[in-house]
Amino acid sequence: MMLPLLLASASFDWFDYRGADPVDRAVQVRPSEYRNPILQGFYPDPSITRVGDDYYLVHSTFSYFPGIPVWHSRDLVTWRQIGNAIDRPDQLDFKNLGLSRGVFAPAIQHHAGTFYILNTCVDCGDNFLVTASNPAGPWSDPIWLPDLRGAIDPSLFVDADGSAWIVNNGPPEGTPRYEGHRAIWIQRFDLKTNKTFGPRKVLVDGGVDPASKPIWIEGPHLIAKDGWYYLICAEGGTAINHSQVVLRSRRPDGPFTPGPNPILTQRDLPADRPYPVTSAGHADFVQTPDGKWWASFLAVRPYAGDFYNTGRETFLLPVDWSGEWPRILPAKTPIPLALARPNLPRDTRPAPPTSGAFGYREEFDAAKLGPEWLMMRNPRESWYTLAGGALTLKPRAVGLGDNGNPSFLARRQQHTNATVTTRVRFDAAKGRAGLAALQNDDHWFAIAVATTPKGRVVRLIARGGEQEPKAGRIVAEAPAPGTAPIELRGEAAGSTYRFAWRTAGAWRTLGPAQDGTLLSTAKAGGFVGAVFGVFAEDR
Structure with missing residues (x-):
């Protein structure tokens, strides 16, 4: 018996970011010094x-x-x-x-x-x-x-x-x-x-x-x-x-x-x-x-x-x-x-790192998102919730390439070399949800969980300019049977981006290495920088 198409929500258990660049090892910073830039990433x-x-x-x-x-x-x-x-x-x-x-x-x-x-x-x-x-x-x-x-x-x-x-x-x-x-x-x-x-x-x-x-x-x-x-x-x-x-x-x-x-x-x-x-x-x-x-x-x-x-x-x-x-x-x-450092009393209060090699892990266990989280343009409706230690997104028709306000929450890429991981729970008969690396509406990569007539899959999707479909093009796909939550990973290493997934055990690379210059200002234009974030779409 065929089941009706149900639009399920997408829940993310955590969001983990790690970054370290070669210059972080080459330039040693003494306790009496500070490192430039003081705020890394799109600031x-x-x-x-x-x-x-x-x-x-x-x-x-x-x-x-x-x-x-x-x-x-x-x-x-x-x-x-x-x-x-x-x-x-x-x-x-x-x-x-x-x-x-x-x-x-x-x-x-x-x-x-x-x-x-x-x-x-x-x-x-x-x-x-x-x-x-x-x-x-x-x-x-x-x-x-x-x-x-x-x-x-x-x-x-x-x-x-x-x-x-x-x-x-x-x-x-x-x-x-x-x-x-x-x-x-x-x-x-x-x-x-x-x-x-x-x-x-x-x-x-x-x-x-x-x-x-x-x-x-x-x-x-x-x-x-x-x-x-x-x-x-x-x-x-x-x-x-x-x-x-x-x-x-x-x-x-x-x-x-x-x-x-x-x-x-x-x-x-x-x-x-x-x-x-x-x-x-x-x-x-x-x-x-x-x-x-x-x-x-x-x-x-x-x-x-x-x-x-x-x-x-x-x-x-x-x-x-x-x-x-x-x-x-x-x-x-x-x-x-x-x-x-400036001749000022050192500020010893705890603070998230903003310079050098660092990482953070968002467990989504607070009452609201921190002020560093971003979305594309103003929201017109409520489409995300924080509850039970998870961030839940409502899949909607507006997508990453639509010049609108998609169900997408992101943080800045702050290193040339960075790794982002998340775990998504999404088992729907329609739509897709996952992790995206995005520079603007026309230039992005996404690794997403989706459902096809043959079952659940993980897809690598890319959009490399306004001449390409707004929904992006499928670069690679792998079957992901069952209903277990799926971990997704995006890695940036200068001009190279790689994507992988797993339900348990070792990571499985999805598709070939991608040309990360697609996310550069030189190719994408504009004044912003790349972000990594989680998304859900009804498409």
């Missing part, structure tokens, strides 16, 4: 602020939800994620946007007991700010800034006299002279009404050397020091020509004069150097109580050429202000991967 566009003895950091998350992670530290090295500024589905609507749209380059600032995050929701509402009295949240609903329409990367500067200003990257006045021609603008801001007012003014047209046609000046921050106003910006685009530049003025609204530039880049180094770090820029500065300055910034760690799957990561370096101008690194100097 781009860092912005930092200090309140007393506490430091807070935020990042871009684009069309992932929850968005804009908020981190806390007391020593600039040990970081804990304390929340997300965008954690309610009705704060922003990411619609069906590509994963590299949404929230770009948040900037955090504190003034008079209020935390401010300024941001841009690209293709989903333009520029806004959210506020909170506690950086762990809750954060307000977005307060929109219509005068900044068409701009990105807004940041707030509050002067010693209480006057406030917003600086941002926007189109130049008139017609752009070339591709990538942008400008840095400034406008007054009312801290009582949370509104901009007065005229907008161009501070930088094109970049620090307009005659060279510089591209994509962005990420501006204003800093007051010793009677000067320093404007630091990223310039050169987000790839290997990325850099950080500086200008200064006696007034916050200019005119600004460029200094010796760039103050940070890696574009002037040989490509064949060992353990390269590239694409450095988009910095923000913070001052410690001893008067020293530090820069948080993004950079990438390619495993070959310009291939990297871990996205843009957060680094930390001291700022040399021994002269009149700040400098993060001299020319032709590689970013150090280990260096002396």
Whole structure:
């Protein structure tokens, strides 16, 4: 007798991540030192602020939800994620946007007991700010800034006299002279009404050397020091020509004069150097109580050429202000991967590791998921539960390749070499559930349990571009009779990904090794990094 098609849920008993890169063994870190990057994996566009003895950091998350992670530290090295500024589905609507749209380059600032995050929701509402009295949240609903329409990367500067200003990257006045021609603008801001007012003014047209046609000046921050106003910006685009530049003025609204530039880049180094770090820029500065300055910034760690799957990561370096101008690194100097810790009391509270070789195991035994878990875009319905020591997903019609909000929960790939395992209980007459490695809707691998007319199988599925079916193509398949839970494994080793499964005993490799450059920014495009996660689909 045929049974009716039943849509069963998929339950995952745990999620285990282990990562270690060759550089972790090659670069020894002494107890008095810290390791770069300080936050590995997809943590781009860092912005930092200090309140007393506490430091807070935020990042871009684009069309992932929850968005804009908020981190806390007391020593600039040990970081804990304390929340997300965008954690309610009705704060922003990411619609069906590509994963590299949404929230770009948040900037955090504190003034008079209020935390401010300024941001841009690209293709989903333009520029806004959210506020909170506690950086762990809750954060307000977005307060929109219509005068900044068409701009990105807004940041707030509050002067010693209480006057406030917003600086941002926007189109130049008139017609752009070339591709990538942008400008840095400034406008007054009312801290009582949370509104901009007065005229907008161009501070930088094109970049620090307009005659060279510089591209994509962005990420501006204003800093007051010793009677000067320093404007630091990223310039050169987000790839290997990325850099950080500086200008200064006696007034916050200019005119600004460029200094010796760039103050940070890696574009002037040989490509064949060992353990390269590239694409450095988009910095923000913070001052410690001893008067020293530090820069948080993004950079990438390619495993070959310009291939990297871990996205843009957060680094930390001291700022040399021994002269009149700040400098993060001299020319032709590689970013150090280990260096002396800031002169701050060590933060000894327990914290999940974020740098070097590390692993973690999620047992799904808490009342809610931790703030580091991500989904693609805003949820429109409830489709997961935590109960009985398991994460249970509802298979739904929307899948990994559908530019929607699939039943998919993920965490960042934080090492070039990483192994992820999970155990799934899924015995349904319809649908599939398993483990995915994903860079965006068009570029992913998945190893999944599914049911066919011939019985239960384990399948390796891949999607390598928008020209391929949204459901992916079947790469390999193996019978998995019975109803026992199945363990699934994904392994990343630079440009190679492998997948395996077992019900008991030894692991069984499924399919040939896969070309992991499919998940790289160089091939997939965009601004995000790869994630590993669990999913369930009704297909």
